[in-house]
Amino acid sequence: MKKIWFSVIALALMLSACSGNENKANESSPNSEGKSSAEGKNESGSKSPDSGNKSIKVLLSHAEAEYAKTVKADDPYIKELNRLSGYNLSFDFLGHSDYDQQLSLRFASGDLADLVRTPSIDSTIHKDAVEQGIFKELGPLIDQYGPNLKKRIPETAWNSPRVQKDGKIYGIPVLVGTANDRIGLIRQDWLDKLGLKQPETIDDWLNYFEQVKVQDVNGNGDPNDEYGYTMFEGVGWSSMFFGTFGVDPGTWHLQDGKLVPDMISPKMKEAIAFYKMLYEKGYVNRDLFTKKEADFRADIYNGKSGSFAAAVYQYTPDFSAANAPKKFVNEPDKVKISMIAPPAGPRGERGLGAVSDGIYFVWVIPESVKNPEEIIKYLDWAWSAPEADKFFAYGIEGSNYTETGGEIKYDVSAPVNADKNAFQMFQLSINPREIGFNNDLVLKTLPESEKIIAGYKLSADIAFPHDSLYMPPLVTFQNNPEISTWGTMFVEMFSKIMTGNQPIDAFDKFVADWHKRGGDKAIEEATQWYDSFHK
Structure with missing residues (x-):
């Protein structure tokens, strides 16, 4: 499997x-x-x-x-x-x-x-x-x-x-x-060991991070090798708290009749200040801007991460009750992972993963x-057609799956499905509807299926709303990639402020420079698209 x-x-x-x-x-x-x-x-x-x-x-x-x-x-x-x-x-x-x-x-x-x-x-x-x-x-x-x-x-x-x-x-x-697959994952066994409930508010999360910092929750004798939250150089993927402040660096919102990128919003300054605080308090790994994804995953499996951003589809192979003990080799009998939403922020906002088409x-x-x-x-x-639903989920009856008295028996690891990943043929290659791996009929056949389906529902519920849905790539960004969302200007500013190399007010200089280097033209182009599309 x-x-x-x-x-x-x-x-x-x-x-x-x-x-x-x-x-x-x-x-x-x-x-x-x-x-x-x-x-x-x-x-x-x-x-x-x-x-x-x-x-x-x-x-x-x-x-x-x-x-x-x-x-x-x-x-x-x-x-x-x-x-x-x-x-x-x-x-x-x-x-x-x-x-x-x-x-x-x-x-x-x-x-x-x-x-x-x-x-x-x-x-x-x-x-x-x-x-x-x-x-x-x-x-x-x-x-x-x-x-x-x-x-x-x-x-x-x-x-x-x-x-x-x-x-x-x-x-x-x-x-x-x-609709969305982004989710937070948290060490439920660490929460249980600390006597804490799953965090809901910002204060709950910060208390969890503090307890992970000061206690030897992984039990290896070193109280200083765990972090409450870990990230890697792909900060767009591994960040979990921008939506808590009502922003996403990749999305735009309408302000005073203009479509403006979240990365220059005053709310973004709040979000970056929060990340800066996490770094200063030692709640997040200090090498996040140079950490490779493989090393980030190794830290998770070696018991150094208390929470991290992920996708629901990663749960079954990596973090389920059946597979987690094989990955967390130092804690095979302890590991328990839960899917969780990031907290709501000071204005009740939250989100992880932008709404898409x-x-x-x-x-x-x-x-x-x-x-x-x-x-x-x-x-x-x-x-x-019901027979189409079954075919695009399970393949050929009597070969890829059996049905007796309305009960479907389908095993993706059976040789008929596993050889050359044959299941991909009917779930993806000749499926004219969708990527079928996440279809509910398929998910219901997995161990912990109820938990996985609930995870997808939670992920859909926290998809981050924005006003740039359907917006095509901007010509201005193609000509000036450094000012684009998650471009080098933003990432350099974010990394320098978060790690203490620049004060939080360096954000204001970034915004001013962004406008001068083509940002005003980008806003004009985006607003023209928005007005035309929504007329």
Whole structure:
């Protein structure tokens, strides 16, 4: 199980980095298409989508999934999908690290498919494709043939400029699978040892940090080698308390009619002062700005971290009751980890992980396609049929899973699922809906499933709200990357103030310099986008 979940996490991290950006693709060449056909009734006995041309060619990336890289023409998963859906689907898997380049060449040559994966309808891969009429407008087709698409896909995804332009829909979202996955993790066994409840307020957290500092909570005889909270050089990922002060260095909020980045907000000065205090009191590791992620993780496993920011999907392989003893080798019989939210701040604000459109990538249908209604019907089936739900979660009944009396037995570590990570084929590669690893049907099969599902709910509840949802990359930031959110200007200022090399008032000089070096132009550009998008 551990080996398989390492594969899930490695792939999930890669997918998370790619979603919302241009896909970074693979040096391997395209694989053979997997082709199969089926007609008649689907597994449930209900009639499959009927009428018209039921052959659908799909052009997409293999997303570094091992199984999809070498899929054969007679692949059993494609055959089963065709049998269940009643469609004749074939898949052209291109490499991932060079997918942008390959897809650009396909658009230039006109060698496309019926259904094409792209990061966004306005991607530079196919510049001005909407304006040039290359993509079919899908709104009327969805209204007529895809009612379940609108029911199952959230409005935040449909409203994204990655999907629609001028009020018209040209793309169909494929979802990342969770509204948010950021969460705090805390040593529950340390809390229990100290006689403390889970911290809720800032004062609760500071009391926990102080107790970790002065007591030998890991029991190794050294009271000075533990920290209440640990971070690493990826401070954007490992920070947990910005939202407590109503800011996130990567987001923007509307102020007096202008869209302004949080990194120059007076609230940010409060947040940085808080981090400075954590550093001065010895509550956070002093090498955080140079600490590599591998060393950060080693500190966690060696019993030196009382809390840290993470993602819910990391819980099962690294911190669950089954796997934590294998990682925390010095404390195998003691470790207990809980998922937790950061505290609310002085104004009741909190958040971890910014609200996003939830889109992994987008499906588009070229204008030249003759059977677009059948493609919409297929996607509608994929989003709504019970047999589709089971297939995209568990694979082929009798092979990947069994069902007896309504009880599903599915084991991701079984050879049929583990060989070449075959489970990724049905949960990801040919799943037209979402990254399926975090689907509730899959999560319910895991040990501690209730805790994991509750963790995702908590993560969704604390997603940080902001006004820059859907904002495209700013030209000003592309021309002046040092002033961008989490750019070098901000990180240098933050690190120098936090570590005591500059006073807190150095923040004010940073803000003034930021405005002079192009910040005013960035605010103007962002505000113009906001006013246009929300008119």
